[in-house]
Amino acid sequence: MNFAMVLKNLGKLLVCEALSIVPAALVCIYYKENEFWSFLYTIIILIVLGVILIRIKAKNKNIYSRDGFAIVAIGWILLSFFGALPFYFSGAIPSLVDSFFEASSGFTTTGATILGEIESLSRGILFWRSFTHWIGGMGVLVLVMAILPSAGAGSMQIMKAESPGPNPGKLVPKVKETAKILYGIYLIITLVQLILLKLSGLPLFDSMIHTLGTVGTGGFSSRNISVGAYNNIAAEIIITVFMLICGANFALHYQLLKGNIKGFFKDGEFKLYIFIVTVSIILITFNLNGNIYNSVKESLRHASFQVASIITTTGYATVDFNTWPSLSKLILLLLMFVGGCAGSTAGGLKNIRILLLFKAAKRDLLKIIHPKAVYTVTLQGKAVNEQTLSEVLGFFFMYVIIFCFSVLIVSFEGKDIVTTISSVATTLGNVGPGLEIVGPMGNFSSFTVFSKLIFSFCMIVGRLEIYPMILLLMPRFWAR
Amino acid sequence: MKVIIIGAGKVGYTLAECLANENKDVTIIDTRVQALQKIEDNLDVLSINGNGVSTSILLEAGVASADLLIAVTGSDEVNMVCCLTAKKLGVKQTVARVRNPEYSDELSLIKDELGLDFIINPEYTAAEEIASTINFSSAINVERFASGRVRMVELKITCGIDIIGKKIKDIDRQSNSSVLIGIIVRGNEVIVPDGDEEIKENDIVYVVGKMSNIYKFCKIYGRYPDKIKNLMIVGGGRITYYLYKLLNDMNIKMKIIEIDKTRCEELSEKLPNALIINSDGTDEEVLMSENIEHMDAFLSVTGIDEENFMSSLIAKRAGVKKIITKLSRTNYINIVRDVGLDGIVIPKRITTNKILKFTRGADLQSLRRILEGKVEILEFVVDNSSKLINKEIRKLNISSNTVIATIIRKQEVVVPHGNDIIRSGDRIIVITMEANISTLRELESAVIGGNQNELRNGIKKLGKIISM
Numbered sequence: 001m002n003f004a005m006v007l008k009n010l011g012k013l014l015v016c017e018a019l020s021i022v023p024a025a026l027v028c029i030y031y032k033e034n035e036f037w038s039f040l041y042t043i044i045i046l047i048v049l050g051v052i053l054i055r056i057k058a059k060n061k062n063i064y065s066r067d068g069f070a071i072v073a074i075g076w077i078l079l080s081f082f083g084a085l086p087f088y089f090s091g092a093i094p095s096l097v098d099s100f101f102e103a104s105s106g107f108t109t110t111g112a113t114i115l116g117e118i119e120s121l122s123r124g125i126l127f128w129r130s131f132t133h134w135i136g137g138m139g140v141l142v143l144v145m146a147i148l149p150s151a152g153a154g155s156m157q158i159m160k161a162e163s164p165g166p167n168p169g170k171l172v173p174k175v176k177e178t179a180k181i182l183y184g185i186y187l188i189i190t191l192v193q194l195i196l197l198k199l200s201g202l203p204l205f206d207s208m209i210h211t212l213g214t215v216g217t218g219g220f221s222s223r224n225i226s227v228g229a230y231n232n233i234a235a236e237i238i239i240t241v242f243m244l245i246c247g248a249n250f251a252l253h254y255q256l257l258k259g260n261i262k263g264f265f266k267d268g269e270f271k272l273y274i275f276i277v278t279v280s281i282i283l284i285t286f287n288l289n290g291n292i293y294n295s296v297k298e299s300l301r302h303a304s305f306q307v308a309s310i311i312t313t314t315g316y317a318t319v320d321f322n323t324w325p326s327l328s329k330l331i332l333l334l335l336m337f338v339g340g341c342a343g344s345t346a347g348g349l350k351n352i353r354i355l356l357l358f359k360a361a362k363r364d365l366l367k368i369i370h371p372k373a374v375y376t377v378t379l380q381g382k383a384v385n386e387q388t389l390s391e392v393l394g395f396f397f398m399y400v401i402i403f404c405f406s407v408l409i410v411s412f413e414g415k416d417i418v419t420t421i422s423s424v425a426t427t428l429g430n431v432g433p434g435l436e437i438v439g440p441m442g443n444f445s446s447f448t449v450f451s452k453l454i455f456s457f458c459m460i461v462g463r464l465e466i467y468p469m470i471l472l473l474m475p476r477f478w479a480r
Numbered sequence: 481m482k483v484i485i486i487g488a489g490k491v492g493y494t495l496a497e498c499l500a501n502e503n504k505d506v507t508i509i510d511t512r513v514q515a516l517q518k519i520e521d522n523l524d525v526l527s528i529n530g531n532g533v534s535t536s537i538l539l540e541a542g543v544a545s546a547d548l549l550i551a552v553t554g555s556d557e558v559n560m561v562c563c564l565t566a567k568k569l570g571v572k573q574t575v576a577r578v579r580n581p582e583y584s585d586e587l588s589l590i591k592d593e594l595g596l597d598f599i600i601n602p603e604y605t606a607a608e609e610i611a612s613t614i615n616f617s618s619a620i621n622v623e624r625f626a627s628g629r630v631r632m633v634e635l636k637i638t639c640g641i642d643i644i645g646k647k648i649k650d651i652d653r654q655s656n657s658s659v660l661i662g663i664i665v666r667g668n669e670v671i672v673p674d675g676d677e678e679i680k681e682n683d684i685v686y687v688v689g690k691m692s693n694i695y696k697f698c699k700i701y702g703r704y705p706d707k708i709k710n711l712m713i714v715g716g717g718r719i720t721y722y723l724y725k726l727l728n729d730m731n732i733k734m735k736i737i738e739i740d741k742t743r744c745e746e747l748s749e750k751l752p753n754a755l756i757i758n759s760d761g762t763d764e765e766v767l768m769s770e771n772i773e774h775m776d777a778f779l780s781v782t783g784i785d786e787e788n789f790m791s792s793l794i795a796k797r798a799g800v801k802k803i804i805t806k807l808s809r810t811n812y813i814n815i816v817r818d819v820g821l822d823g824i825v826i827p828k829r830i831t832t833n834k835i836l837k838f839t840r841g842a843d844l845q846s847l848r849r850i851l852e853g854k855v856e857i858l859e860f861v862v863d864n865s866s867k868l869i870n871k872e873i874r875k876l877n878i879s880s881n882t883v884i885a886t887i888i889r890k891q892e893v894v895v896p897h898g899n900d901i902i903r904s905g906d907r908i909i910v911i912t913m914e915a916n917i918s919t920l921r922e923l924e925s926a927v928i929g930g931n932q933n934e935l936r937n938g939i940k941k942l943g944k945i946i947s948m
Contacts (some may be wrong), residue, residue: 065521156520156521156524157521170526172505172526173482173500173506173507173524173525173526174505174524175524176524177505385513
């Protein structure tokens, strides 16, 4: 392990985090709030630490893949820890563990909260909570690469470790340019949604909070009962569409910008994603109609918002879906595992993996019928190599194992089964709300400190797609 | 600048590495996933898995908006077809590697017919390099500038040479300043020396000047080059074929040792007068029986690095003065140097350097990169509007990591001093440690103006501090 380079890069990360706190501090100044000082202290701490780390001299300037993983894993833990400081300093969240939970929930774009009462929080704190979604969504280290010079070849290792999906690729030859393009698209989507939400009648500050929450597929709201508080159909439609957009692969958005509209219809993953969304909406609409709501229109409205919100792992809610019939709730629970597309800001297993798993399963079945036949798994007409397939299988296994272990640990609390299972599923998938106690109108405050740490761990594990965090726990990883 | 490279082999990899370091957008295409994996892991380039001949793959790589396509796959035919297709699809320039001797006589025809902008034949180029080194036996390496009027010779300072411990200005005075010691390599350090620099034992120096003057220089300091009359070549590959053709006119007797019988027969068909021995070149017995002790020079150019290394060691033991070893991979360079085999030829590197020179554009007359590109030697024609002309060189404030090595004015070759003046139309040869210079203007802005330069370096340093 090249410790010097790892520390150096972590230093860069901390300085970048300091910069990312500045907007929240400006909001405080604008609304003349006292929380400004807690932001300022955090910025000072971050800059001092960051500069010390950056000044470390490295003999070997190469970043190998394990260094990349270490940077990403340790980086995200530090990020969440320092991101929690403003909450703690300002007294908005009195406990440090709770603050850490809230910050990791923010950066990992989960949107799960331990706060019961949000509306009384200061605007600066609310803004910072949502802004963490925005940075965490596209990846903090990707941002570091986009704005800082000297992103060499090694930075590809970092990008690979941070970006979601089995095979994160570059859009253009240079990592730095790729990072810039991704953030450019991200920024455009953000601005468009902000303008549309403002036009739909939401106040500017609320539009901002919900835009940041949507494009990062996070889910922190400025209202206790989330988007439902506005009862504004236009805003709901806008948020639904933008959640779905941000749950799709950003490489496709780039193709679209280059004038290649067909890319969307040719992409197998995108087709599966839209298919799952459509089927889920239809099923839930029929399930709700007559049961909970009296008109198809009303059922469709809430079904589509909730489905989009859960599958893109955003976690906004317009209604308390905890009161829905069990078929609808079960579909939502399953969607938490599916998640969005590779290369998006969403979490979960990702549609591409589900698609490949299905194809691999089909191939195995065919092999039983024709034992000597040779089948290759293809994706858009291109063969998928065996290594990718086995990585996907391995990933699926790890996801399930971590889910099982976490459920076991959390079940020591003695909460009911649905709460326990859904709370782990929702944090591991970076969704936000679960069912029962942790449902859309509930929160995570009733769990013990230990469980909260487990949840925070699950969120970061889910965001970084398992490997970086698990590697940190392996002694071999640290050996020379 | 957008560059597409087809073929991720040794040359493809090195080219991608150099071009990416020169901040160009590189896309590399290959059919082998593993080769691409290595590139993806180590370099900041985009890789595409597929066949470079396929139109859809080329389009995916953005051929229409690319500036340059370099085809360096293992097959000549694939390379030519790639270039042809790419040209039709709108790439501005194409470079192909064509190495089969059967095509070598028709290269200019192929070039015109297929619209290629540059063809490189690595074995022929390597043979040329070897030939020029053999012509000047004291040198490790010889490079040609200004169509051969100026040479740069790489010399190793071993004991017995009269300049150890002397300062450059004294050497200048003694030799009448007809040559310039442009670079000194001491261990891992590269020095662009000034007059007070002292030469030490085991330094490698690069001497630039007119050929006759370099001869004189070597004569004064006791390294007069012997005329090579007998040469033994181990390995009968393509390099040997070209080399034989080049050296045959110079009255050098050659013995070619090749292990493969059919290859021997092929060679003997093509080179009817050559002496070809079908035997194992790594067998000391065989070499002894072929009188290796009486050879003036020994050359090992088989396809296997390890065999070349071993044969060269045998030759060294037998006391051959001039030994040249061909290496395909750069991994062994340091080991080979350490045992005292200085004459090393790496066709891959020669190919890369030639292509890199081409990518820098037409302004650059010649480009030599030595020491992995740490130092570059550039040749330019100075035009009317240059800032360099009509001023005494000392007043130009040239930065300390750069030297103007020679000025060539018609037939005259001058090693310049502070009082000399560059005029429009002169050719200049510049040794510099500044990277990535492709035009005279870039050279001017990079090296002129001491104060400005300090400021610029300061900013650069600041940038580095921030970024690191």
